[in-house]
Amino acid sequence: MTTPPHGDRLVPADSHHTIQVRGARENNLADISLDLPKRRLTVFTGVSGSGKSSLVFGTIAAESQRLINETYPAFVQSFMRSQARPDVDGLHHLSAAIVVDQERMGTNSRSTVGTVTDAYTMLRIVFSRLGEPHIGTSTAFSFNSPEGMCPRCEGLGQASRIDVDQLVDRDLSLNDGAITVPGFAVGSWYWQVIARSGRIDADRKLRDFTAREWEEFLHGGATKVKVGSNTLTYEGLVTKIQRIHLAKDRDAMQPHIRAFVDRAVVFTDCPDCGGTRLNPAALSSRINGVTIAECSAMQISDLAAFLAGIGDHSVGPLLSGLRRLLESLVEIGLGYLSLDRTSSTLSGGEAQRVKMVRHLGSSLTDVTYVFDEPTTGLHPHDIERMNGLLLRLRDKGNTVLVVEHKPEVIAIADHVVDLGPGAGSDGGRVCYTGDVPGLRASGTLTGRHLEHRARLRERTREPRGGLTVKGADLHNLQDVEVEVPLGVLTVVTGVAGSGKSSLVHGYLAQRDGVAVADQSPIRGSRRSNPATYTGLLSPIRTAFARANGVKAALFSANSAGACPNCGGIGLVYTDLAMMAGVASVCEQCDGRRFTPEVLTYRLHGRNISEVLAMSVAEAHDFFPSGRAHAVLRRLMDVGLGYLRLGQPLNTLSGGERQRLKLAVHMAEKSTVYILDEPTAGLHPADVDQLLALLDRLVDAGDSVIVIEHHQAVMAHADWLIDLGPGGGHDGGRVVFTGTPADLVAHGDTLTARHLRAYVSG
Template sequence: MELFNKILIKGAREHNLKNVDLEIPRDSFVVITGLSGSGKSSLAFDTIYAEGQRRYIESLSSYARQFLNMLEKPDVDLIEGLSPAISIEQKSTAGNPRSTVGTVTEIYDYLRLLYARVGKVYCYNCGRPVDKQSSDQIIETILNEFDEKKIQVLAPVVRGRKGHYKELFQEIIRDGFLRVRVDGELKELIDDFKVDRYKTHDIEIVIDRMKVNSTSRYRIRQSVEVALNYGNGNLIINDGDQDYWYSRNFACAHCGIGFQELAPNSFSFNSPYGSCPECDGLGEKKELDVNLIIPDMEKTINQEGLAPLGKPRNIWFFNQLESIAEKFGFTYDTPFNKLTDEQWNILLHGSKEKIPFKYTYGGGRTVTYMHKFGGVLNYIKHYYDNTSSGKIREWAESYMNTKTCSTCKGGRLKKESLAVKINDLNIADVTFLSIEKCSQFFKTLKLTGREEIIAKQILKEITSRLEFLINVGLDYLTLDRRASTLSGGESQRIRLATQIGSQLSGVLYVLDEPSIGLHQSDNVKLINSLKNLRDIGNTVIVVEHDRETIESSDYIIDLGPEAGEHGGEICVRGNTE
């Protein structure tokens, strides 16, 4: 082989390698095979990868090197022809609970961008679309949608609030308006007009009534401007059958709920601008489990039935509990399964009223206090939320289970972000889909002409990355799957798909048995992915036992003849022919 077309190794003695001399073709798909312990990893990872990575790090500035771990120089006389090396081993991704398949592959970053640019905002309270329109846009919509129809232009001034609003009606009369709509009914205004102050009301001023046609543009403009002014940027058009809401604010015209302008960080569960405030963007919470706190319902308090607290003793909690038991008619010898619903609720959740408690100090002095009893659950939660002690937190967590967040339903985002949808799915709904279904969703996505122009490049990145994951046999995963729950093989194939998506060239990739656990059909896809990585100008070295992978390679290196001290020699090398 010519010098620039090969990796030249002389005198490799790392671990059990026995002075190995070897030439490996560059820009090829190379398989290193052999018995377990024969020296495959010593050659691939501890010699070739280690030296490639070490040389790359040495080429960086001293400032950059201080942030990187320098690998030791392998025991080898000479290695030439190396490229910057990337190792993709079979190991699980770090246990960061915020790391998901979507974030690791960067697909979620593109999803955030897509939803920020073409997502449709809906009110999380009433489900109506939230639009921000200029006065001119509202006027054009009225002319187009209500042509030759009779309409009423209404200005909403009160939404779901109590009061008699006598002063408001007087002000409306002074401004020259004759009619209002109260709770859906038209009313003529008189001097002493008022409504029931103890009921909630919706009140709108009737600004104008007209028939829409091409000659009514000026009148519509005047009415719209007046209605928007009185309605604080909102107006209603009623055509006799139903109401149509319009707003020049980025807010729900019906509920009056304001929304922030969309940005990518609105959909980031790692940012306070997007994360669910209840679970802090984790999608789940630790909650106390009564079955762990009271594991045996037949036991009593005296029998240490309250597992976190043990035997009753002279501490503030048990002094409170003793008074509670006396007041509500049970004792420390009452089995938990004999407690009434009221007694059970008081024991767990506490009392709303203040109750007298007796506390005996060390000197024998007894004092009575009036205090609310917080209950067993709140007692443990108080320590969990306020302690800085790792041991106390560990104690409290031993009586907790992890449950899906009841606020975001596992979506990790605040309700405003989850109310943004594309084709009826919010961003969390998309991450709940399998990668195969997610790919189908984006391939059949229907957008308007303007939205297609905006989303074209974003969709290209999303669909290509999804396709890479499918091609390495990961079509069954979901984008919200925690990276820490992936197997070593799944993590390796995800990193492989990410590298394919990065389209790097001139790189040396070293992989450790990527075919483990794959179905035959998925193995073919994996092999094709490795070949694609080679075809864009990379050297791919794979430690592998799979026969199909070996037969599909460009070059084979067989180490042996046996394992351990009886291995470390090149038995066979050459192309598959």
């Protein structure tokens, strides 16, 4: 039986059981059409850049959320982020989509695990009812409310102290350059206001200042002074630094300013509240002898056990809900966290799992849940639990769409969509749709690699010295002492929360000669792209300038050659007042970003816009030698050959950002590289390429230290450092050091069991 004709084809009567995608062309999607079964778990596979995210996030989820937003009044829409309609002919039978991604949870220091999950809100109500002595309503326990916050630190829990010797050299005078703060060099504007104010002797060494002069120099309040013919505002050095630097969000700072602030500012627990953020009244109220701050500082698994001992019926339903929430956090592998953990310190994987908890107890059904590599940051031991949660969401009657590379997750799929066959312009096509056995037999790149196993290294390389860590006690580390070998590939393993990041980032990353490439966002405007970030644009501009006998500034979309209508962005953003703003392609430059005159200049037959539209691989052939070729070679080496030179950085995944940073660091000739889960976002076929790159770095004389869960990287290592045995207070210890072969043969840790099964499978 069929329904009436739809367009020029018949649509099956049960078509409402599928999400129908017709003619999707977002980014590199090649006009694809496919049907996705509803109320099933569908996994999207394919190499990096094959179009998975463009299909799942950029098309299906984006259109669902756009249609939902359109149901709100125009006034409400004006407060929402505007979303353009995806480039697709048709999307039929969509349901409401909830995206659970790996975006970090902001940089607000007032946001904690407890506040973002509502667990702390529920705990506050419990204390307002049962706490002795009774001090008021739930807001009396809120560190974000004047009623409950510590008055000294205003609920932040920390006090900052500036190390003056990081600001100045006491053996110099102002005229000799005593101020070492960025932006305060001799002759600079800030320097002139201080040195020429008449309030400070600019020729006297700082060491010889009197107490009054020292106070005036560092902490003098804002006063008007004459500098030449100008009337300016004088401020003491510390006062000015607090205003121009410390009042800003750290992540919004330029890298050199951030490095200065990290060096000069010492953060300590607030002396009044001891870091609890709360005032004395809130800290005086107790349940069974325990304060709300002590509850918040407990490991979540311990807090769940503590609350199980409270049997007061007046808050019975509330306690039951709170316990269920905490048990969900434990079940999802986050039992090692505490409610007072600042949410900005969570990894992308942890943030995604925290968001996931919000939906586990939801009564909603027929929702489309969209996940972006939910196993990121998970040890193989924890992937089984994540799989169980995905299946639970499906079994409640929801459609679950997952972008994932891990064979363990692909194995539980009801339906698989494999995109490819390659990346960028070589991708964007459907290579296979169907069940998992069919994928294995399909002959696609993913199908061939499903059972792929990296072998243990036959001969491990000999270390050349090492980095010694002693007495490491950051976070949950328990007085760890370990030698990290140099000149080899070292992999640090362990379950989530075992202390890997605390050890590596806390005790190794700040040492001389160490370069860190992680997945954190790359700060920059919508103008930033791989060409600008890597310094590639400079030799490209120079080449165009020489070939055409004009100045290089013409070939920068941020300078003289920019289209005057869009300012070199290629898009025009229109504010529609109460309705959502719209971004449209600039009509004057047709999205090419440059003036017509600039586009007449050519290099080997291509204009600057056409060159920036090239993929890294195309540009690598286009620039066969010189500085540009060297930069492009490094981008090829890290597996980013499919990226376009002019692609905005905010469109890159965490794994792509990490590999881009690695390519930049490779030019700096660092001797020790630290990578944090470099396999994130990598297809199994690309993992082999990553391992070959790591081998090249080590064989060239460098040292590579990798935090990683992927068994292929573990098997390929020269040396393993395994932390555990569990997470939180059950972790923080080194449970094994040695070669992968030793771990497989003799180890009894969770990592040993999974690596043993991997290499024997």
